[in-house]
Amino acid sequence: MKPYILLFSAFALLLAQPARAQKSNQLKSLQGHTAQVYYSHGHEQRAQSIAQRIDKAMTYYQQLLGFKPTVTLLILSPADWTKYSTVPVVYGMPHYADDKILVMAAEDNPFWRSFIPPLEQLPQDLGQQIRAAYQDSKGNLSMQPFFDLLALHELGHAFHFQAGLNMQRKWMGELFANTLLHTYVAENEPESLPALTLFPRMVVSSGAKEYTYTSLQDVDQRYDEIGQQHPKNYGWYQSRWHMAAGTIYDTGGKLVGRKMWDALKSSQVNLTDEQLISLLENDANKSVADMMRNWDKETLK
Secondary structure, eight states: OOHHHHHHHHHHHHHHSOOOOOOOTTSEEEOSSSSEEEEOTTOHHHHHHHHHHHHHHHHHHHHHHTOOOOOEEEEEOHHHHHHHOSOTTSTTOOEEETTTEEEEESSOOHHHHTTOOOGGGSOHHHHHHHHHHHBOTTSOBOSHHHHHHHHHHHHHHHHHHHHTOOOSSHHHHHHHHHHHHHHHHHHHOGGGHHHHHHHHHHHHTTOSTTOSOOSHHHHHHSHHHHHHHOHHHHHHHHHHHHHHHHHHHHHHOTTHHHHHHHHHHTOOSOOOHHHHHHHIIIIIOHHHHHHHHTHHHHHHO
């Protein structure tokens, strides 16, 4: 099984799991941050690093959107992950539980490392890009830089969940969270853009011929089915949304996430596809409408 299939198998598992994460008296508390932060024993330095990044992203999203959700951050060792995570069998997958609890791994792990392909089997230039994006200070390769950024995607979901926005389509919630993530990274951590964008490009470059479902209508109508029964197919969708978010940011600029927010907030009634395209084009940015309008054409390329 290819590494990215494993990744989105974990996403599929998240769809099927109830939210059960909770803070524990056994976890240590880290004070002075935007979120309530709890971490496993021995991981204070990692907790500080993650909490500071969440602080920055939370502040950035809050200033952009004019809203602040309530967030509790759990940074867990493998042992604690099995006690408090909603996905105890997949250590390392950042996820958001019951709209308020963001769970992250405290340690590098085999799950992250499994996504690094054998560099000797890749074109030299691609291998160099992977090494540059995913090599740690000790010279080892890990997908930790990508997974740490996915936590900011989950943080983005907290905003539209808790603000009660009607996202119109299930895929729109994913695209919105990815747009916030890409915007934050581009504006605040441009050095992290390769870690964010390389993996999705690798997935999409393989094409879509092998997938049963490829349309936006398919994923909206069969979201749970695709996530749970066709995880590789779901992974392709997620990668497309990651790439689309980059295009939307490049076209619409740093305020495009706020425009998407305002457009969706202004229409709480359910819209037809034609009405949604019109709303996105007129009130958000043409690039957002174009993603929806041209999705099938791009799939066939």
